Amino acid sequence: xxxxxxxxxxxxxxxxxxxxxxxxxxxxxxxxxxxxxxxxxxxxxxxxxxxxxxxxxxxxxxxxxxxxxxxxxxxxxxxxxxxxxxxxxxxxxxxxxxxxxxxxxx
Amino acid sequence: xxxxxxxxxxxxxxxxxxxxxxxxxxxxxxxxxxxxxxxxxxxxxxxxxxxxxxxxxxxxxxxxxxxxxxxxxxxxxxxxxxxxxxxxxxxxxxxxxxxxxxxxxxxxxxxxxxxxxxxxxxxxxxxxxxxxxxxxxxxxxxxxxxxxxxxxxxxxxxxxxxxxxxxxxxxxxxxxxxxxxxxxxxxxxxxxx
Numbered sequence: 001x002x003x004x005x006x007x008x009x010x011x012x013x014x015x016x017x018x019x020x021x022x023x024x025x026x027x028x029x030x031x032x033x034x035x036x037x038x039x040x041x042x043x044x045x046x047x048x049x050x051x052x053x054x055x056x057x058x059x060x061x062x063x064x065x066x067x068x069x070x071x072x073x074x075x076x077x078x079x080x081x082x083x084x085x086x087x088x089x090x091x092x093x094x095x096x097x098x099x100x101x102x103x104x105x106x
Numbered sequence: 107x108x109x110x111x112x113x114x115x116x117x118x119x120x121x122x123x124x125x126x127x128x129x130x131x132x133x134x135x136x137x138x139x140x141x142x143x144x145x146x147x148x149x150x151x152x153x154x155x156x157x158x159x160x161x162x163x164x165x166x167x168x169x170x171x172x173x174x175x176x177x178x179x180x181x182x183x184x185x186x187x188x189x190x191x192x193x194x195x196x197x198x199x200x201x202x203x204x205x206x207x208x209x210x211x212x213x214x215x216x217x218x219x220x221x222x223x224x225x226x227x228x229x230x231x232x233x234x235x236x237x238x239x240x241x242x243x244x245x246x247x248x249x250x251x252x253x254x255x256x257x258x259x260x261x262x263x264x265x266x267x268x269x270x271x272x273x274x275x276x277x278x279x280x281x282x283x284x285x286x287x288x289x290x291x292x293x294x295x296x297x298x299x
Contacts, residue, residue, distance in 0.1 A: 002138045005246030007179070010142045012236035014149055014172075016229050021153035023225035029158050029204060033165050036196065037149055040172055043184075051179040051250055058254020060180055062267050068184050069268065072191055073279050077286035079196050083203045084293035090207050091296075 007048035015041035028089075028096045032082050039075045043068045138178060145171030158209050162200045169193050180253065183260045 014037060021034025050064040090096060144167065151164035169192040176185035240246050268276055 001249045002135050003247055003249050005240055005243070006138065006142075007175070008240045008243070008246060009237065010146065010175075012233060012240065013146055015236070016233040017146065017149040017153060019232055020225060020229035023228060024222060025153060027158060027209075029200065029209065030153070030161055033152050033161055033200065036165065036192070037152065037168070040169065040188075040192075043188075044172060044175060047176055047179050047181045047184055050181065052245065052248075054251055054253070059258055059263065060253070062263050065181055065184055065264050066267050066272050068181075069187065069264065070275065070279055072184075072187055073283065076191055076196055077283050079199060080290050081286050081293070083199055084290040086203065087206065088293050096207065096209060 004048060004052045008045055011041045011044040011048070014038075014044065026098045028086050028098060029083075031098070032079060032086070035082075036075060036079065039071060043071055046071075138175070141171045141174040141178070144168075145175065158204045159201070162197060162204060165200070166193050166197050169197075179250075181260070183264050 018034040018037030018041060021037065022031050025031055025034065046064045046068050050061045050068075053061045055061055086096060089101070093100065095101070148164045148168040148171065152161045152168060155161045155164060169188060173185040173188040173193070176182075176188055
């Protein structure tokens with residue numbers, strides 16, 4: 001029997017993978033992909049809670065599915081803007097490595 | 107009419123006490139762990155691969171596994187949106203940018219072991235905290251309750267909520283996407299020097 005906790009644990013592990021990617025990798029494209037992994041981990045727990053917490057009519061709670069819909073939309077917009085910034089950065093610096101972008105470093 | 111009658115028959119058989127297999131309980135443990143492992147393994151591959159193209163393709167497989175998990179939670183609309191938006195649009199965007207920038211696998215860079223150990227440690231601490239919270243959650247040990255009906259209009263219900271209670275956020279999201287589009291065009295335009 002699959003419980004709510006199983007879905008939450010899988011979601012937590014996926015979030016940790018994305019977090020480790022943001023911490024460890026220095027390529028900006030990989031960092032953006034890891035951000036996507038973290039957003040999707042949050043989506044997975046939202047959908048699991050939506051299925052777990054049924055409405056009085058016995059259907060899934062659709063409020064959180066609407067929220068997931070918003071998260072997916074915002075994530076798509078975020079990727080588009082992030083990759084555009086990446087292209088603009090590559091045009092001026094010829095690098096996507098965060099170690100080479102230290103102008104704002106204190 | 108026919109469809110209503112059939113689903114009514116299913117509903118009468120699908121009370122929680124009956125042992126008859128209900129059509130909506132596709133949350134079989136084998137399928138769940140298969141897709142969860144698929145998603146997690148390819149999620150690790152996204153982070154661990156040195157080649158950005160391999161990372162992007164691993165991300166596709168990871169998102170497909172996640173879409174299967176969404177469908178196992180009876181969220182068909184979200185699962186299909188996941189495949190369309192992530193495995194379709196976002197992934198093409200990533201691959202297109204990788205192709206455009208002509209990124210090669212980073213080979214020369216030395217791995218900083220101190221940074222690696224530090225990052226893994228912080229991530230493990232975060233994971234331990236998440237698992238602790240889930241372990242102390244009372245409802246985490248419970249199975250999912252059965253649905254009242256075997257067939258339901260997923261898209262219709264989400265759409266009613268989206269255009270009813272969430273109409274204003276929906277339109278704000280539309281403005282956000284428009285702003286993002288204009289911003290991307292402005293950012294990628296070559297400035298005259």
